[in-house]
Amino acid sequence: MNNLGSVDVNLSYLLHTYPYRETSLIVEIYSKDCGRMSLIAKGARRPKSSLRGALMAFQPLNITWSGKSDLKILNKVEWLGGYEMLQGPSLICGFYLNELLLKLLPKEDPYVKLFDAYAWALHQLPIAIDFESILRKFEFILLKELGYGLSLEKDVLTGEAIIPNLNYRYIIDRGPVISRKDEGAQGVELIGQTLIDISEGRYEDSLTLLQSKLLMRSLINHCLGDQVLHTRQLLRDLQKI
Secondary structure (H helix, E strand, O other): OOOOEEEEEEEEEEEEEEEEEOOEEEEEEEEEEEEEEEEEEEOOOOOOOOOOOOEEEEOEEEEEOOOOOEEEEEEEEOOOOOOOOOHHHHHHHHHHHHHHHHHOOOEEOOOOHHHHHHHHHHHHHHHOOOOHHHHHHHHHHHHHHOOOOOEEEEEOOOOEEOOOOEEEEEEEOOOEOOOOOOOOOOOOEEHHHHHHHHHOOOOOOHHHHHHHHHHHHHHHHHHHHHOOOHHHHHHOOOOOO
């Protein structure tokens, strides 16, 4: 970035657009180097605008912008190609990832590992048979990068290693504890093997998929606070989350 606040080229993804005035758009992007940003795409709604066809979601873009304010000016968009288009259930999954980023990422704060995880997910979704494992892996990295990393290796009360066949409850902001009948319903109940599988990025087991979904949903809801994920209901309808 030069002294005038101009970025030459930046690898980015389009997250969402909003109408702005009569002919323009507010463009929400996720940049590898600069994080989530809001840009004005002047005249992008005009039929002959060069920006109109280039603003494609779920595709890698090189974007040029300028300005120092929170709402910068989009100057140029170049499609880099190479990604298969998302369709059907994979498209809804992509919208879900975008909504998570829009609602949970602070502006102009780069998360390079999360950016790479997002790019990986977009590569995998068009060819995936099982969407859930892709979503769980992305959610795990998202939570970690936001500072809500999961404690999975030990019982937080005893300090003992997780035992695969024992039942645990995962308490938000604490971690897993052995589940006991007198503890009530606090936390998400799951077996030790699920905790081990999540920590090692394995989602082949059907019980691990089910319990990890419940755990991630609980943690993400905690991060969202009063915000609602609209794409989650679409994914429920498709039985993909």
